[in-house]
Amino acid sequence: MSELGTAALSGKASVTGASARPISDDLRKQVAASAAAYRDKPGALLSVLEETQRLDPNRHLSEDALRAIAEAMDEPLSRVYSVATFYSYYSLVPQGQHVIVVCRGTACHTRGSLGLLQETLAMLGAEDFREDEEASFTTADRKFTVRTVACFGQCALAPVVSLDGVILSRLTPSKLKAAIERVARGGKR
Amino acid sequence: MNDSNVTLVELSVDGVPVTVASGSTILKACQAAGVSIPTLCHLEGVSSNASCGVCVVEVEGARSLVRSCVQTVSPGMQVRTNTKRVLEARRTVVELLLANHPDDCLACMRNGSCELQSMAERMGVRRKAFPRTRKEPAQDSAGLAIIRDNDKCILCGRCVAVCRETQTVSAIDFAGRGIRTRVAPFMDKALSSTVCVSCGQCTLVCPTGALTERDETDEVFADLFDPDKVVVVQTAPAIRASLGEALGLPPGSLVTGKMAAALRRLGFAKVFDTQFAADLTIMEEGSELLHRASSGGVLPMITSCSPGWISFIETFYPSLLPHLSTCKSPQQMFGSVAKTYWARKAGVDPSKMVVVSIMPCTAKKFEARRPEMRDAWAWWKDQGQDHKPFFDVDYALTTRELARMIRRAGIDFTRLPEEGFDDPLGASTGAAVIFGATGGVMEAAARTAYELATGKPLPTLELEAVRGFEGVREAALDIDGKPLRVAVAHTLKNARAILDGIAAGTSPYAFVEVMTCPGGCLGGGGQPVAPDWEKRELRRAAIYREDRGLTERKSHDNPAIKELYAVFLGKPLGHLSHELLHTEYAVRKV
Structure with a gap:
């Protein structure tokens, strides 16, 4: 059956x-x-x-x-x-050791969250991430997962990204890149 | 609501004063005022979740439009139902629903009976107003009984409500969110690999073609046109009280004779009656009950005619399976008798026989394909005839499918003469007719068991205590001074209450009848769509009217049944009965 x-x-x-x-x-x-x-x-x-x-x-x-x-x-x-x-918090697919959630709400978008997302994906080697799929991307070594969320409700701090559950605010691509490199080395966010 | 302490509320609808009970919805007040408000997600007694927004009205002083299906009335309220704003909003709501609905009405099974289609017409939709935003979802056509096409789903939630509230099965729920919201079984699996019991109530309440029965009319036509096949048909009791309705006659029309005539016009070689097998079921089940009661068997014994119910207990209460009567349902008893007794009598090769049943039920499609339902084939093997395995019943068509076949064949149903069933498997009694209503199997069993046990006829044939639509009804039968407590339940929610009592050891009953659907088979998942209690009541009245009009009203008085035992089966619960008429159940893991 x-x-x-x-x-x-x-x-x-x-x-x-x-x-x-x-x-x-x-x-x-x-x-x-x-x-x-x-x-x-x-x-x-x-x-x-x-x-x-x-x-x-x-x-x-x-x-x-x-x-x-x-x-x-x-x-x-x-x-x-x-x-x-x-709820976007729950994942039905295995996630990497570190989870990066890029906010794609309106406030974050106007302050450059698309750039943050693209930068992160490029840095981690993702090629076929399609935003409309509610997809998540996990690196081959299962170290990182990148997802998006509609809004964290932290619009005053836009653009925001959650890294392992901690909200990083007023980000620029270089600040986010540095944070990701820090956790990759086993350091703090 | 208790009539004695109802407070009344006065309001106006389109300037017309109207008085309704407090707590009534605006929708009800509008109906009382003679105004018909369009609704899609709202279905009386099933769901009212205000998800669609078609029923909006304007209320004086309210900032926005109000959904009349959930908003209750208040004193002095001024409701406007047909302002520019209301009519435009309603049309936009329907246009938005249509944005993600396929434009294939012509090839849809619900063409002509679709509520969205008629709503679009009623709202004056004349254009494809908005582009599609939803991706085309997967079709679930794996099931033997029910097909899901989520592309046609408008997310009204009626199916979710009926599955959860009426049946307590909860095979489906909303999954995902936003544009990805969909009605889905666990893990988006095929419905057939979930707890779904194939009852088909979702196909009755679905406003569109998103949930339908598996249509097998083409397969049946193909067999009817095949000169090598001998195609016989059996019709369930409830069909004669609903087929007319499916063909445009008023609900509750009793069409037994025209139905037999139509089946003959369609080309069935023999027009038989499932009621013959219902009488046979009573002989076996009544005997089984008396045997269990006198030999310390497992009690209460529970009826086993309703295949959705069988799947339910196999899934949710497997430890209580010994309570189920081992009797097959009438559909399956008919199949195994037709392909053995009748095939031999008529000199027909059983492997060339096609048994089609007309059922008020979608679960019957599943039941017919249960792998163990090949007892006629096994019997012929014992007789030394080794055929390729065949099922006892080949196709189970719903009332809706038969109506489709009749329309397609160009049969003018209303002008057909009244014809009878063919002998011998067309003979039946009033006890078999009432199988179509909740309480009917109990009443039929009582008529026969009483006489088998006491040797005397029942004082009155009508067992009023088990009739009606109350969820659970009970009665105490007096069998020669010995009391026999019985109960009747319809819908799986009510069956669950009885099972919980049995599991807790507090059940006082010796015999329980369970039917899966609201009202019994007359409200079955294969019946005409969009049911309500008024229609079910009219069908019920038709069934009891048929019983009253018959001369033979007790199963053991059926002469064809007497002959079947005399020349073939021997006696109830005998060896051959066990081979052909009884079955066993298994834990269902999903």
């Missing part, structure tokens, strides 16, 4: 590169623990998704992880998938 199912799906699948590898027993236990910790709290599913992604060795939510979360939280699989694909 499932074989027939996959074969007859025509056109392009909407989630490309989503990983099917099973999660570790450790992570499975962590999922159960955070599900128990957040149970009955508002936004519990968001918190468990966030924690699971953070604990995952590849900083992403695999199919197996989503299944484990659905089971632990007694939520339908479709619901967990719905939430995980709605």
Whole structure:
């Protein structure tokens, strides 16, 4: 049934590169623990998704992880998938060791975020990044992932880029390049 | 709402004063005032998520236009429904929806029954106003029962609501955001590899052609035109109360005789009746219940006629599978009897036989292709005839598909004479007719089980306590001083409540009937689209009217069933019954 199912799906699948590898027993236990910790709290599913992604060795939510979360939280699989694909924070594809998120909101755009994005991609060797695909680019050595976001809400500090979760503000291409080189050497942001 | 403490609200709609209960939506107030407000995402009793914006009206003093399907009335409110601003906004909303909708109405299965199409006409859309912004999404045509074409989806959310709220299956939800928002199963998998039970309620509520049944009318026409094939047809009880509606007659039209005539005009070699097999089901299931009750078997026993329900319990409550009756559904009993008993009697090569069933159901397509449903083939093998494996039932068509075939063949349905079914698999009783309504299998089983157990006829045939549309209904039958508590549930949400009781060990019942769809088969996922409770009530009335008009109303009184046991099967629950009429279930992992 499932074989027939996959074969007859025509056109392009909407989630490309989503990983099917099973999660570790450790992570499975962590999922159960955070599900128990957040149970009955508002936004519990968001918190468990966030924690699971953070604990995952590849900083992403695999199919197996989503299944484990659905089971632990007694939520339908479709619901967990719905939430995980709605928020740009969650990644269903494996991410690099360092995650660079370039803000493409209006304020950042007018202050040169496209240049920041292009510069970063060129620096990391990305060739076929298409912005309209909601794509992410990960370097072959899995060191860096570059993504975009619609807006961080930090417009007064435009243009901004998030590097490993920390917002870098009023950036120029050279400042961003220096920051990336610093973390690449294992230094601080 | 409790009638005794309703407070009333006065408001005006287009200058006309109207009084409605407080808490009513503006939409309801407009309807009360005789104004028809267009709606797309709103569907009474299913969803109202204000996602489409077609129902906007102007409210005096409000800054922006108001969505009438969710905004409630307040005293003195002045509503304007047909101002320049309202009409322009509504048309723009529809034009925006059409920007990302394909222009292939002519080749769409919903051509003529599409709500978006008629909405475009009603709003005066005369141009392709906006360019497409959405990429063409993937089509999901993997399923045996349901096809998804997200390119036609307008994201109204009715399917998501019916799947989650009515059925508690939640096979689909919104995924992604912004321009990439789509209705999707988990991981955008094919629907057929998810928890979907193929009930087809989504295909009933979908306003467009985004969710449809797998149409198999071409395949059936091809077999009908093939001189080597012997194509016979069976029709489910609920079809006679809905086929007329699908062909433009008023809802609740009872068209048994015209339906038989139309099937004959289409070229079916024999026009048989699933009701014959429904009577057979009652013989087996009634006997199984009495056997379980007297031998300490697993109780409550739950009916097994509704294939969406079977997939549901196999997926969500596999530990309760021993509660399911082992009886196949009437569709499948018919198939295995037709390709053994009737094929031999008529001297027809079973491998050249094609059994087509007309069902109010999309899940029946899935059921017919369950790999274990080849018992006639296995029986012939035991007789020394080794054929290439064939299914007991070859095609299960929905009411909608049969209506399509009748229209395509140019049959003027209203002018057809009333004709009967062919013998012997066309004979049935009133007990079989009521299989089409929630509570009907229970009532039919009671009519026979009571008499089998006591040797006396039931005091009254009509079991009013299990009739109606209440979600769960229960009754206590008195069988010669011994009480038998029974329950009836329709929709999977209500079935879940009963199953939770069984799992908790608190269920007081001996026998439970479950039907997947609202109202039972008469509200099935293969019935005419855009259902509401009024239409379901009219179909229900037609079914009980048919029962009342028949002379034989108890399954064990069906002479063709008596003969089938006398010359072929032996006795209920006998060896051959087990081979041909019973089945087993498996845990469904998805």
